[in-house]
Amino acid sequence: MEFAERLDALALKVRNQATAIGTEEATKNAFVMPFISTILGYDVFDPLEVVPEFTADVGTKKGEKVDYAIMRDGEVQILIECKPSMGSLKIEHASQLFRYFSVTNARIAVLTNGAVWHFYTDLDAPNRMDSKPFLVLDLLDIDATLVPELQKLSKESFDLESIISAAEELKYVGALKREIGVQFREPSDEWIKFFATRVYEGSYTQRVRQQFTGLVGKATQQFLTERVNDRLKTALRAGIAQEQVDLSPSSAEVAAADLDRDTEIETTLEELEGYQIVKAIACGVVKPQRIAQRDSKSYFAVLLDDNNRKPIARLHFNGKQKYLGLLDEEKVETRHPIAELDDIYAHADAIRDAVSRYQ
Template sequence: MQLSERLAALAAKIKQQRGIIETEEATKNAFVMPFISTVLGYDVFNPLEVVPEFTADVGIKKGEKIDYAIVRDGEVQILIECKRSLGELRIEHASQLFRYFAATNARIAILTNGEVYQFYTDLDAPNRMDAKPFLILDLNDVDETLIPEIMKLSKDVFDLDSIISAAEELKYIGQLKRAIAAQFQSPEDDWVKFLTAKVYEGAFTQRVREQFTGLVVKATRQFLSDQVNDRLKAALGESSIPAVTDATLAATVTSEKPVEDDLAQDGVDTTIEELEGFQIVRAIVYSDVKPNRIVHRDAKSYFAVLLDDNNRKPIARLHFNRSQKYLGIFGPDKAETRHPIASLDEIYEYADQLRETVRQYEGQAAA
């Protein structure tokens, strides 16, 4: 099983069990130990590899314990401090990690609540743990670009030098990505002012700020839609794929009241990945129906692709609101069959089934 699959399996377990995990000890047993064993590959029951309740006297602090120490060749390499699941991680939780990091040979420290893993090292000062993590792994939303870096810490291919050398770049790229995502979601005044100054020569008054805040949001949506279209064109080698428009990126079409309660729009957050998946499905069935007949409606638990904006004519459902993604395909009885996919490109493997679904609806209409 690939590392990505092991992460997806653990993420599914977390989603299923998080509601009943109420203590730190339960978090360690249910989530953290499986991460150490199934993801990193260490034997949690072998004290030569994993030391629970690791103790090392630090200055006047005697008998303090840290939750786990991972040992290789007799040397402590990774320290792990755990907090209760559903509790937000804060730097204050890492006080013991700071002290133990300086007292051992460990170069990697991990602070976790079983769902989010913050990885630290000593980039700023030798043998002193940094105040900010160089890598954050969120099992509720796994960034696949981080998987090769996690692999470097696993038992089979442990490569500390490689991950330390990449840590500084990982640290700043991660922070920049989160900062950019925040500005795309809700632009701050400084961001609006910066972009406005590039295109507007007048004074940045309150009226101008209000006007350009909306324009920045709209321009951001259009920029993202352009990126989606460019990726699809590159993937298909075509230049005539129906484009994602700003209207596509806005609220979903609701010309007909949905039958399912799940199509309620409260709390729905349409992602770029869902829109990319929608464009792939639309490109696939383009040979059978005109693209303007293929629409989408986002829901809390899935993203629906419909024919003629009719929820009784579902073409596909994209279940992307989880670590393991699924493509839902509909048969003649309109029963949904979910197929696990690791990437959007795998949607093309179901092209024949998607086209057949559309042809069935067209045949029923003709009859």
């Protein structure tokens, strides 16, 4: 299994079990030890590789422990401190990491609750752990751009120099992306003023600020939606073109036979866009190649494993009013009216639950 696939598998486990695990010990057993072993590739039962409850007395602080120390060639390389599953991670929780970082050879310190992983180093001052992480990995929402950097910490590909050299850029790019995300969700006064003063020619008064508070939020959301839709359309057109190029004589004959059998079925671009949204949501539970589609006269079906006994959703887009059809455990369908394709995201939990039922 490839590195990214192992990461996805652990992410699925975290997604399914996180809310049921409330203690630090349970978090270690369910999520942290599997991360160390299956993702980073270290043997958690070999004390030459992983030392649990690692102790290194510091000044007047005697007997304090860090949850795990990962060793290489007899030296501490990575320190890991754990908190209960789904608990918030704050720098105040990392007091042992700060102290141990300065008295060991470790260049990487990790604070985690099993779902979110904060990776620290010493960019600001030598041998002193930074107060802000250079890499934040959220297993519930994995940033694919971070996967190659994370792989550099694995036993097989360990490359400390490359990690440290890239850490500063990772730190600030990651922080900027998170801040942009915050501003898109809840625009601050500074963010609103920044844009308002570039499009509004009058004085920036309290009334103008109130007016643009809603407008800036609406504009940013529409901008994101349009960018996503543009990329979906580009990908769909490219995929359709590729399928046309790759058609072999035998598959072309099958396609012709299908057309002869039922000429009233017309797959629209809107249905394909809706399918891509459902697929993107379902990919939080299974691999994307397992999500398939079949069109019919009545509806456009999204299936797991191309099996009509495993329906994920149905798109009823043939009439003036569009509906998203979702099926319960008894395969009873409920149609939800949608005004636009983005409304599908409001049913993301139900879509993921449908996929999980077939697992």
